[in-house]
Amino acid sequence: MNRREAEKKLKTIFGFDHFYDEQWNTIDLLFQGKKVLLIEKTGFGKSLCFQFPATQFDGLTIIFSPLIALMRDQVKGLNEKGINAKYINSEQTPAENSQTIQDAIDGKLKILYIAPERQENQEWIKATRMMNLSMIVIDEAHTISVWGHDFRPAFRRIINLVKLLPQDLPVLATTATATKRVQEDIEKQISDDIQTIRGELIRDNFELYVIKVNYEDDKLLWLAENLSAIEGNGIIYTGTRANTEIYSRWLEFIGAKTTEYNAGLDANSRKEIENGLMNNEWKAVISTNALGMGIDKSDIRFIVHTQIPASPIHYYQEIGRAGRDGKPSKLILFYNSSKDENGIEEDYKLPKSFIDGGRPSLKNYIKVIEALKQEQLGERQIIKATNLKQTQVKVIRADLIEQGIVREVIYGRSKKYEYQFNAPELNSTSFDELRNLKLKELDSMLEYINISSSRMKFLCDYLGDDSHTEYKNCDNTTLDKLKINPKNETKEKLLEFRESYxxxxxxxxxxxxxxxxxxxxxxxxxxxxxxxxxxxxxxxxxxxxxxxxxxxxxxxxxxxxxxxxxxxxxxxxxxxxxxxxxxxxxxxxxxxxxxxxxxxxxxxxxxxxxxxxxxxxxxxxxxxxxxxxxxxxxxxxxxxxxxxxxxxxxxxxxxxxxxxxxxxxxxxxxxxxxxxxx
Amino acid sequence: MMNEELAYWLALAHVPNIKIKTKNEIIVRLFERNKTIIDFFQLDTSIWEKDFELNKTELELFIDAKKELPNYAFMVEDLLEQGYNILPITSSDYSPTLKKNLGRTYAPPVIYTKGNLQIMKEKSIAILGSQKVNNNSLQFADNVVKNASANHKIVVSGVANRIDKQVLDSVLKYKEQSIIVLPQGIATFQTGFKKHYKQIISGDVLVISTFYPKSTWSAQLAMQSNAIIYGLASEIYVADSNEEDGTWSKVMDNLRKGKTIYVRESNPKEKNANNILISKGGKAVDIFGKLNNTAGKEDDESQKTLFD
Structure with missing residues (x-):
């Protein structure tokens, strides 16, 4: 199919007149059965690069995506266009997921979205034997790289799968945020003959601000006095779950319509809030970084961070959801630079503690290995046998599987972890390398706080986008700095809130x-x-x-x-x-x-x-x-x-x-x- | 051999209604032409027909198999993730004994394993018996395993009958290494993997299946797995056999091919056909697995080399 023919069909099915050149280049390669890595900013139209060819292939296109909200939005959009698409994820009941699988087997679907974790599900694996597969898509592909900012162990299996696929089966990996190092890692992992298409990452409708404060309360006070003056609706990111509650209660206390969102909420509540966000029910949703990735809302007008993200890539990713409609959007980052008795800046501590606590001690790895040498154990049994936290066991388990020391084996309906004959020794060198990388990335985030040049240029450079353009729209270039100068009356309100909360x-x-x-x-x-x-x-x-x-x-x-x-x-x-x-x-x-x-x-x-x-x-x-x-x-x-x-x-x-x-x-x-x- | 070939290997191995010999002939031709299994599946059907001499029915079956390559990729990923090994016949880890004993007519193009692959390279024995074994047969099995252990030979066993159970118990008792041959797909042996877990992770047991990984036990697969037990063993011992069971026909088949089979000489009160097997060419051994003294000079010579 040539471009002209394809664009005719594009008009009929999706209502667009033309592809962007990079979109067509990607689609054309997929039609040739190639493997492609597409790095384009949020809002570019990456989805069309797999949705369109999926409608043209005979069989089923499977899209591995970590973003449940995105699945929901895209499936809804596709169905409205008359394209048979469904998703399988934890939001649906087992019966609904089974029905979707059956539809895929019966050839009733063109597009199926699925969470990468599902690759561990036996019902799914069994069903894949019976599907007519045409293309595999890996969305948010930076998550397959351990050097990426949001590595998810479940994606390791997707990579293994891609390597095993027949050579002429088209594979598309997409991401909006990949440094050159992550790009190379993805290329290496997927295939030697993968072709990469990289676009410009600049978002020129972004207005970037940093507000340095000396007290935590300053953040609450500034928001109380200024939130209502910011146009539209948006997201306020906090560093902890507890802070989502505190910020939300405070803003409600002063009369702003907000709600909190974090991974601790049940699926229905999360879905309700996501829908509410889409419908502008709240001025702001106060959330951990669990919200936002994959929310297909074009008019998020502001994103405020009350705590610095772990790296400039995290930051670019998180603010990337704002202003997809191209209209001006405010991105405000707070940083508490006051120092403790050891000279450490307050807002450096939380992300640093995440890095320090990100990996359990080697002693705990050994505990798990020794337990598994005695017998096969499920996750809960490991937790009980070792007296480790569930979060630690999850990290250890993923690392031990990654290193080939342990395997996850299906026993009927349950999963057990087995120590492997001839297993290699635990290699902790890679843990140190990753820790050093994360510390370096955090330092780069601090650099972003403290630079006096264009903030967007800093982010683009960091992400490996070396295109030349005019950078403006930040408080270091064309915009006035935002300042903290709270009124006494607001301070009193805050005291009152503290007393009653x-x-x-x-x-x-x-x-x-x-x-x-x-x-x-x-x-x-x-x-x-x-x-x-x-x-x-x-x-x-x-x-x-x-x-x-x-x-x-x-x-x-x-x-x-x-x-x-x-x-x-x-x-x-x-x-x-x-x-x-x-x-x-x-x-x-x-x-x-x-x-x-x-x-x-x-x-x-x-x-x-x-x-x-x-x-x-x-x-x-x-x-x-x-x-x-x-x-x-x-x-x-x-x-x-x-x-x-x-x-x-x-x-x-x-x-x-x-x-x-x-x-x-x-x-x-x-x-x-x-x-x-x- | 790279993992990326594995989906192709499974597609070849599990094409239905095509003889193993035909599949192995394809592999041999690819090997001779320095081509890979991936190359084969990318060839035009006219080349399949001309160079690989596939008939129309076979062509259609291979066209279907090619369509299933992405599906096999999912299966391979799942099996590897669970720690199973998938060994094509061209793999250096594939059992040389199996390849030699079964030849291109019967050697399975792919075997599935879990455990210490090195065991397949060792000298091996197998002990066979009917469903109705007596205590003498069980004692015999125990003795033969003990001897094998002393002579650093590994034991090949099934999991189906009482002899197999005795063999596996004796293997554990004498801290012997063994190959367990499954009458089912490897992904359906959970109970056994649980039972033999410590032996597997310490490298003392290798589990093998040649069937589609999700296949459950059937009498037909049990018969087919017997052939694999014969194929993996350098020496075969018969504890107990009668003229109606599967062991009998297999032993007779091997005797006809000139293979040495050691048969426990039974006493006249035992209801089995062991002595008939001996009369048809089986080497008589006593309850300790030693060549019987009455067996003559030639056998004395064999006795020296029996557990070399």
Missing amino acids: LPELSVESKYSKLVDGIASSYYGVSSVKNALYRSKHEDGGDFPDFLLRLTLKAFRKKYGQEQFDLIIYVPPTESGDLVKNFAEKLSQVLKIPISHNLIKTGVSKPQRVLKNGYLKKDNVAKKFTYSQPKEILGKSVVLFDDIFDSGATIIEIGSALSKFKVAKISPLVIARTVGGDI
Whole structure:
């Protein structure tokens, strides 16, 4: 098919008159059965480069994409054009996914989007035997490179697959963000004869700003005073899940319509927020970097980062979602440059800690290897056998598979990990190399903060785009700098917010009489953490009175004038009478009788020594009972504990007491951890 | 041989209704012309017809197989990811004994394995028996494994019957190395992989299958896997056989081909056909696997070399 013929069909199917030259060059190569790497900026129209040929091939085109939101949007768009496309991902029910697979087998689909992780699914693998395959597409191909900014181990299998495909099967890899090194890595991994098409990366509708601050509160204050003045709707990225909640609550507090989004939300909530973002329901969605990649919204007018991303590539990727319609869009990056007692800048610490904590210690790798030398284990069994956190086990597992030490083997419906005969020794050199690379990239991000020349030029240079153009539109070139100068009234508002904002405990379930509870603070708040630690681990005596004041305030805010019959407390494992004494004080002040009849039925370890939720749950399972069941029959009780971490203890007690027909259990704790930071 | 050829190898190996010999002839011709399996699948069908002498039906079957190449790529990726080895007959890891014993008529173009490949290069024995083995046969199997262990020969075994179970138990008892030949596809042997896990990861066991990886057990595959057991073994011992079972026909077939088969001499009360096998050319051995003294001079000579 020549270009003229193709453009006729393009008009009929997609409604466009012409291809861009680079689009046609890509499509033409795919028609010849070639392998192509396409590096083009967001909004260029990369999708058309596989969607169009997919409509022209006989069989099915499979698109491996890590972006669920993108799958959803693109499938919707394709279906509206009458093209049979579907997706398979974790958002759908198993029955829906199975139906999609069957449609693919039956030849009813032209395009199938699928998450790379699905390559580990046996139903899918079995089905691939029966499909008529025409083309393979790897979207967000930078994720296949360990040198890329967002390496995903599941993509390793896609690369292995691509290498095994027949030589004349067309393969397209696409990305908007690949440095020269990542480009070379992708080329090397996919095929010796891959052809690369690279476009310009400049986004000249971007207005780039950096705001340096000296206090964390400055970020909140600036947003409170300026957010409403920024045109349109957008995204505010935070560095942690906890901050999505805090920023969102604050902005709601001052009257801005916002919501928070992070990977901790369930699939339905995430979908709802993504849809809401598309429909401009909120001024801003406050999110970790879990949101944005793959959101096909052309008019995101601003993106604010309250914390620096890990590298200029991450930054380019994350801001890349703004202004796809080509209209001016504001990209604002906050940086807290105040230094601690060691001379380290505040906002350097979080991304640095991610790098430091990115890989578990070698000792933990050995633990997993030794466990697997004894027997085949599933992921949960490894977690239990090694007392490691699930996140650590996931990283270790991926590395050990990558190095050929361990394999993931299918046993019926479950997966087990097997140590391999003749396995190589663990090679930690590559870990060090990657760590050094990440540190270097973080330093480059700091360079972006501190440069006095064009910010867009810096990003383009960093990504290996050496085209020559005029760079403007940043606070170092043609735009005025944004400054922090908060009004007293805003500062007072913030104080008021701080006083009233309390972390929730989500423990409500239909299986027990527990309701969601409240904490007086996050554990990470230094004064609270230090006070709890001193009392619990340094013989510092009872919990200090300021914690009592905070806890009472939390109680009143959450439960108001609600009537309770009893206060009970979690019996101690190692803290002696600290919790009991504190509960007695609460009882006196609140004038609610206290009961000492919640007791332990067996020995358990302190929860803090257990590093994952499975072991914490097992540790407290069936360890509690109530010695005078009649006392709580039909009663409404306050259940008090000092620290809420995984929630396993509270949930277990809730389950135990519910059997005695308690009417309601309302949890109250001094502090709640975030992500197990205890 | 690069992994990128594997999907092509599977496409060739699993073309249905074409004899192994025809497939191996293609491989030999490619080898002689210094061509790869990828080259073969990229050739025009007229060349397949002319140079590889494929008839019309075979051509159609190969055209279908070519269409399935992307599908095989998915399967290969999955098998490799799970730690299985896929060995085409041209691989240096493919068992030389199997290739030699079965020849181009029967040697499977592809074998699937898990474990220590080096085991396939060692001298090997196999012990065969019928479904109705007695204690003498089981004791015999144990003794032969013990001897093999002492003489650094590995043991080839199936997983189907009581003799196999005895052999595998004895292998474990004498810390012997073994090849387990499956009567099913390699991806359906989960229970066995669990059972032999420690032996596999320590390099003492290699599991082999020649069938489509997802095939489940069937009597037909069990018969076919017997041929692979014979093919992998340098020496064959018969613990127990009668005239109706599969062992009998295979042993007779091998005797006709002039292969040396050692048969346990049974006492007159035993209900088996061991002594008939001996009368038809099998070498009589006692319950310890030693050549029977009554067997004569020629056998005495053999006794010296039996466990070399």
